[in-house]
Amino acid sequence: MSAAEATPRPASVDVEDLRIALTGTDIDVVDEIALEIYPGEVLGLVGESGSGKTTVGMALLGHVRRGGAVGGGSIRIDGRDLSALSQGDLRKLRGGTVSYIPQDPGTSLNPALRIGTQLTEILEAHATSMTAEQRTARLREALEEVALPSDDTFLKRYPHQLSGGQQQRVAIAMAFANRPRVIVCDEPTTGLDVTTQARVLETVRDLCRSHQVAALYVSHDLAVVAELADRVAVMYAGRIVESGPRERMFSAPRHPYTRRLLRAVPDIAGKRTVVGIPGHAALPGNRPEGCFFHPRCEFAQDDCRKAFPPVTDLGAAHQVRCYHIDQVAREAPPEGAGQADAHQIGANVVLAVQSLDAHYGSRHTLFDIDLEVHHNECLALVGESGSGKTTLARCVSGLHKDYTGKVRLGDDVLPQAARSRSNLARRQIQYVFQNPYASLNPRRTVGQAIARQLTLFEAAGGRGEVGRKVSECLERVALSSSAANRFPDQLSGGERQRVAIARALAADPKLLVCDEVTSALDVSVQAAIIELLGKLREQMGLSLLFITHDLALIRTIADRVIVMTDGRIVEQGTTERIFTAPSADYTRKLLANTPSIEVALGNVTAPAS
Amino acid sequence: MSTDQTVDTAVDLGLEGAIEGSAPTHEELRGHQWLWILRRSLALTRTRIGVGIVIFMVAIAVLGPLVAPHSPTEFVGAPNSGPSSNALFGADALGRDVFSRWLHGGLTVLWLSAAATAFGIILGTGVGLVAAYSRGWLDDLLMRGNDVFLSFPAIIFVLLAVTAIGPKLWLIVLTVGFTHAPRVARVMRGAGQEIVERDFIKAAEVVGEKRWRIVTGELLPNVTSPLLVEIGLRMTYSIGLVAGVSFLGFGLQPPTADWGLMIYENRLSISVQPWAVFLPVLAIGLLTVGTNLVTDGVARAAIGLDRGGES
Numbered sequence: 001m002s003a004a005e006a007t008p009r010p011a012s013v014d015v016e017d018l019r020i021a022l023t024g025t026d027i028d029v030v031d032e033i034a035l036e037i038y039p040g041e042v043l044g045l046v047g048e049s050g051s052g053k054t055t056v057g058m059a060l061l062g063h064v065r066r067g068g069a070v071g072g073g074s075i076r077i078d079g080r081d082l083s084a085l086s087q088g089d090l091r092k093l094r095g096g097t098v099s100y101i102p103q104d105p106g107t108s109l110n111p112a113l114r115i116g117t118q119l120t121e122i123l124e125a126h127a128t129s130m131t132a133e134q135r136t137a138r139l140r141e142a143l144e145e146v147a148l149p150s151d152d153t154f155l156k157r158y159p160h161q162l163s164g165g166q167q168q169r170v171a172i173a174m175a176f177a178n179r180p181r182v183i184v185c186d187e188p189t190t191g192l193d194v195t196t197q198a199r200v201l202e203t204v205r206d207l208c209r210s211h212q213v214a215a216l217y218v219s220h221d222l223a224v225v226a227e228l229a230d231r232v233a234v235m236y237a238g239r240i241v242e243s244g245p246r247e248r249m250f251s252a253p254r255h256p257y258t259r260r261l262l263r264a265v266p267d268i269a270g271k272r273t274v275v276g277i278p279g280h281a282a283l284p285g286n287r288p289e290g291c292f293f294h295p296r297c298e299f300a301q302d303d304c305r306k307a308f309p310p311v312t313d314l315g316a317a318h319q320v321r322c323y324h325i326d327q328v329a330r331e332a333p334p335e336g337a338g339q340a341d342a343h344q345i346g347a348n349v350v351l352a353v354q355s356l357d358a359h360y361g362s363r364h365t366l367f368d369i370d371l372e373v374h375h376n377e378c379l380a381l382v383g384e385s386g387s388g389k390t391t392l393a394r395c396v397s398g399l400h401k402d403y404t405g406k407v408r409l410g411d412d413v414l415p416q417a418a419r420s421r422s423n424l425a426r427r428q429i430q431y432v433f434q435n436p437y438a439s440l441n442p443r444r445t446v447g448q449a450i451a452r453q454l455t456l457f458e459a460a461g462g463r464g465e466v467g468r469k470v471s472e473c474l475e476r477v478a479l480s481s482s483a484a485n486r487f488p489d490q491l492s493g494g495e496r497q498r499v500a501i502a503r504a505l506a507a508d509p510k511l512l513v514c515d516e517v518t519s520a521l522d523v524s525v526q527a528a529i530i531e532l533l534g535k536l537r538e539q540m541g542l543s544l545l546f547i548t549h550d551l552a553l554i555r556t557i558a559d560r561v562i563v564m565t566d567g568r569i570v571e572q573g574t575t576e577r578i579f580t581a582p583s584a585d586y587t588r589k590l591l592a593n594t595p596s597i598e599v600a601l602g603n604v605t606a607p608a609s
Numbered sequence: 610m611s612t613d614q615t616v617d618t619a620v621d622l623g624l625e626g627a628i629e630g631s632a633p634t635h636e637e638l639r640g641h642q643w644l645w646i647l648r649r650s651l652a653l654t655r656t657r658i659g660v661g662i663v664i665f666m667v668a669i670a671v672l673g674p675l676v677a678p679h680s681p682t683e684f685v686g687a688p689n690s691g692p693s694s695n696a697l698f699g700a701d702a703l704g705r706d707v708f709s710r711w712l713h714g715g716l717t718v719l720w721l722s723a724a725a726t727a728f729g730i731i732l733g734t735g736v737g738l739v740a741a742y743s744r745g746w747l748d749d750l751l752m753r754g755n756d757v758f759l760s761f762p763a764i765i766f767v768l769l770a771v772t773a774i775g776p777k778l779w780l781i782v783l784t785v786g787f788t789h790a791p792r793v794a795r796v797m798r799g800a801g802q803e804i805v806e807r808d809f810i811k812a813a814e815v816v817g818e819k820r821w822r823i824v825t826g827e828l829l830p831n832v833t834s835p836l837l838v839e840i841g842l843r844m845t846y847s848i849g850l851v852a853g854v855s856f857l858g859f860g861l862q863p864p865t866a867d868w869g870l871m872i873y874e875n876r877l878s879i880s881v882q883p884w885a886v887f888l889p890v891l892a893i894g895l896l897t898v899g900t901n902l903v904t905d906g907v908a909r910a911a912i913g914l915d916r917g918g919e920s
Contacts, residue, residue: 423817438807439809
């Protein structure tokens with residue numbers, strides 16, 4: 001039930017037909033945006049990279065990024081039209097009536113000012129009628145609301161003396177300090193661990209309820225939105241394609257894009273196959289005629305190619321922009337993604353780590369780690385930041401040399417450094433990095449990068465022979481062989497990660513170490529990469545060491561799971577067992593804090609908490 | 610790392626691409642960043658003027674000896690006599706043709722400076738990139754050693770070597786180049802440090818690439834913009850230093866024609882016969898201004914590239 005029905009009050013945010021275009025052109029970044037948010041309501045604005053969701057969020061603050069300008073429509077905040085306000089009025093509005101919770105508190109707080117000073121500044125700028133005592137009282141109240149200490153010692157701290165979660169709470173306290181009517185949250189939990197994220201989300205929700213604040217929650221994370229929002233709007237290529245109450249959006253989505261998006265999201269509540277969306281979203285200036293989604297849509301017909309579909313009202317505030325909703329509704333529901341198949345795991349151990357201890361300088365980071373990866377098995381290493389999971393992966397691959405204990409590949413104990421290992425050992429363990437924007441040399445074509453790998457590890461034939469093999473490697477990761485002539489900056493994030501995987505596979509490895517390989521990617525792209533890794537594992541008999549912080553992802557891909565915290569293994573077991581009957585408290589806590597669409601909708605009960 | 614970083618990048622790139630029309634890069638130049646920077650820098654007026662001046666001066670130095678009316682050592686009139694039909698800019702302190710000596714006197718400065726620059730750049734880039742890549746004790750050793758050389762004024766160091774060993778041209782090239790090296794090294798280490806942290810360097814390590822290959826194959830192609838700027842900058846300094854050494858009498862020996870030497874030989878009679886000093890001063894000045902303008906243009910083009918082209 002939306003707050004609109006319960007309380008017929010005027011909307012705090014009323015956006016009508018908003019258009020933001022590139023300056024001096026008729027290319028729009030976003031257009032035909034209409035949304036209303038009522039006091040105490042949270043609207044989740046969901047979309048992938050480049051969908052324009054941040055642009056819309058910023059517009060509520062009366063701000064448009066450089067290179068763009070409002071080209072039409074209106075934004076009313078608390079009944080006031082933003083376009084009628086002067087720069088000075090807008091400044092008063094920001095931080096007062098409308099406030100903002102940024103994505104990364106690490107960069108939004110001023111590192112040179114004490115927490116108390118920064119909070120006081122906000123109050124001084126807006127609550128001008130307050131006395132100094134009232135300000136101090138309000139400041140302490142604001143901190144208490146976000147469950148932070150409000151004593152003088154805390155006020156005297158600098159941002160770097162706080163943890164990421166505490167910094168984000170300070171940012172939230174600043175946003176709520178002036179009792180705003182509207183708050184814009186721009187993915188405020190993206191950089192946080194799940195435990196911290198859960199607490200921050202709870203704080204935001206409670207504050208919005210108790211102070212009757214209308215919130216726009218911009219996010220790419222559907223599970224977070226499912227847990228937090230009252231209503232959800234989905235953006236694609238600068239348009240809102242579907243919006244409605246949370247339950248209907250997640251249980252009966254009608255737009256093909258929403259449905260595909262939901263099929264791409266892994267969930268801790270069940271082992272499901274995630275399916276990516278082929279193709280990419282079109283950027284401004286490059287969008288197709290008609291419905292922007294039609295080139296990627298399975299339901300597309302001739303009418304979709306002619307004009308963008310009008311809004312269809314399905315009742316109960318559920319609106320969708322698609323010509324073929326009836327046909328879409330007849331198709332199997334998105335949950336039809338189904339169970340992933342079990343597959344054969346070999347008996348022989350490919351990689352064994354035995355009583356491994358690692359140090360970073362004088363810091364002891366890993367304690368007595370033992371693990372085994374079998375042939376054709378996917379072993380997931382999960383933990384929050386600082387758990388040592390990446391250090392362990394780096395020890396295995398020879399990037400982190402400062403360790404004691406044994407790393408065995410088959411029967412051989414490997415030397416610490418990659419350079420001292422045999423060419424065969426280096427070939428058999430390949431590493432795929434987290435950020436495909438950094439792991440490919442920008443001055444080298446895709447073809448050169450893969451060819452180098454081939455010449456390092458294979459008796460490379462002539463130039464034609466290498467060229468043919470490069471094409472083969474690219475085809476294996478579903479890229480066309482013409483990609484060989486491209487430079488990394490000509491590829492999208494998903495394509496770059498495919499190239500990184502193709503490069504690793506060119507060595508014909510036994511074990512692929514995947515270090516958070518999808519965390520920099522959109523969900524639909526993540527799903528495609530996960531699909532690809534699953535397929536390659538079957539085809540090539542690969543073993544995977546899959547490092548991630550995302551439990552939902554593990555449920556989809558992993559056979560066995562190792563849970564780590566503070567450099568120690570706290571639990572290991574088969575994926576099913578870890579998810580259905582976790583034995584360690586820490587695992588239970590992680591599971592309880594991981595947002596889930598299924599749990600949020602009440603389809604399944606929350607895992608043991 | 611964070612997802613929104615990619616969001617912003619995607620949107621920003623989209624915006625910029627749409628504003629500027631097509632992608633600014635030319636397909637075949639993508640792999641050769643330096644060619645692409647040079648091409649872009651030529652769109653700037655300052656670079657064009659600079660290139661014009663440099664080409665003009667190089668033409669004088671190279672073609673001058675071919676068109677000179679007299680031999681540089683031939684006596685054409687009374688010492689310090691003024692301009693005449695036989696000697697366009699008069700005769701120098703020993704009665705030789707100023708104009709002919711000027712036309713003959715540029716080549717040595719040019720090639721000495723170019724060779725010194727090349728030596729300094731190669732040595733400095735090598736030291737800088739090795740320091741950036743190695744980190745740890747080798748980095749400390751190289752860079753602290755660097756600091757020691759930096760504390761020496763360049764001209765003193767060159768003069769010391771030349772007085773000790775003798776006025777040999779190869780020595781000038783070596784010492785001038787050697788004084789450049791620590792400055793180049795410091796810049797290249799700074800540029801390299803940021804690249805070394807990126808994952809593609811680790812990706813190369815994990816597959817067992819040799820150290821020198823990582824430095825030359827992975828690191829070097831990613832620091833071409835500061836490298837180009839350094840080349841221009843060091844060339845400017847080389848010209849000044851080489852001419853300075855000649856002026857002080859430690860470069861080419863009389864009776865060879867050389868711009869620096871000409872200033873030295875004719876400095877006492879500057880009030881009587883100013884041309885003999887003015888012409889070489891003008892030449893050295895123009896050459897320095899020209900290389901400086903080109904360097905400045907290249908630096909601007911490189912900054913523009915770093916802002917828009919990288920992701």
